[in-house]
Amino acid sequence: GAVVSQHPSRVICKSGTSVKIECRSLDFQATTMFWYRQFPKKSLMLMATSNEGSKATYEQGVEKDKFLINHASLTLSTLTVTSAHPEDSSFYICSASDPGQGRSGANVLTFGAGSRLTVL
Amino acid sequence: SQQGEEDPQALSIQEGENATMNCSYKTSINNLQWYRQNSGRGLVHLILIRSNEREKHSGRLRVTLDTSKKSSSLLITASRAADTASYFCATSKGGYQKVTFGTGTKLQVIP
Numbered sequence: 001g002a003v004v005s006q007h008p009s010r011v012i013c014k015s016g017t018s019v020k021i022e023c024r025s026l027d028f029q030a031t032t033m034f035w036y037r038q039f040p041k042k043s044l045m046l047m048a049t050s051n052e053g054s055k056a057t058y059e060q061g062v063e064k065d066k067f068l069i070n071h072a073s074l075t076l077s078t079l080t081v082t083s084a085h086p087e088d089s090s091f092y093i094c095s096a097s098d099p100g101q102g103r104s105g106a107n108v109l110t111f112g113a114g115s116r117l118t119v120l
Numbered sequence: 121s122q123q124g125e126e127d128p129q130a131l132s133i134q135e136g137e138n139a140t141m142n143c144s145y146k147t148s149i150n151n152l153q154w155y156r157q158n159s160g161r162g163l164v165h166l167i168l169i170r171s172n173e174r175e176k177h178s179g180r181l182r183v184t185l186d187t188s189k190k191s192s193s194l195l196i197t198a199s200r201a202a203d204t205a206s207y208f209c210a211t212s213k214g215g216y217q218k219v220t221f222g223t224g225t226k227l228q229v230i231p
Binding site for chain 2: 004006034036041042043044046049091093095098106107108109110111112113114116
């Protein structure tokens with residue numbers, strides 16, 4: 001089945017620095033990837049839809065300049081948290097649409113393992 | 121905003137018992153999915169039910185969908201300790217459209 005690899009799994013950084021999280025589709029091409037943020041004991045909040053070769057589509061309330069998304073190839077999307085602050089500490093999860101399911105008209109997602117960001 | 125509201129928020133049962141989780145949503149959908157998340161991990165797709173289906177089975181999982189009530193339920197039969205996880209319903213319009221997740225039910229199965 002489709003596999004999505006996310007790296008790093010954990011990162012601790014100082015306030016004011018930038019952190020990059022990578023999301024790779026290992027055995028399929030992903031024209032669309034989704035970035036979610038999850039607060040402790042909460043649901044997933046969609047941050048943005050990453051589109052290969054074009055600009056990401058951000059959800060309302062998500063700062064584009066704060067959370068930079070680049071989808072430069074069909075197998076890699078990156079999320080960069082710029083000038084991170086303690087309130088950016090969270091669990092970030094990427095996902096890609098399973099191409100097999102997509103052709104049948106359903107958007108079934110394959111998730112990465114997530115990245116735990118802690119900003120000191 | 122979240123599309124789905126789930127209840128209960130938390131559920132604790134003994135191994136061997138059945139677990140039922142409910143999900144309600146607000147807008148029209150093409151399909152509804154259920155995902156599972158182990159603590160601190162990504163989500164895993166469990167089952168998908170289309171808007172024209174009323175019930176679907178997969179192993180020990182049974183999902184129902186009532187589009188008139190905008191609700192779905194996930195039943196896990198003969199639960200095991202390994203079923204301990206959070207379960208989320210998710211809705212989308214289909215294709216490669218964004219998927220919106222419910223608030224989740226945290227299930228604990230006691231051995």
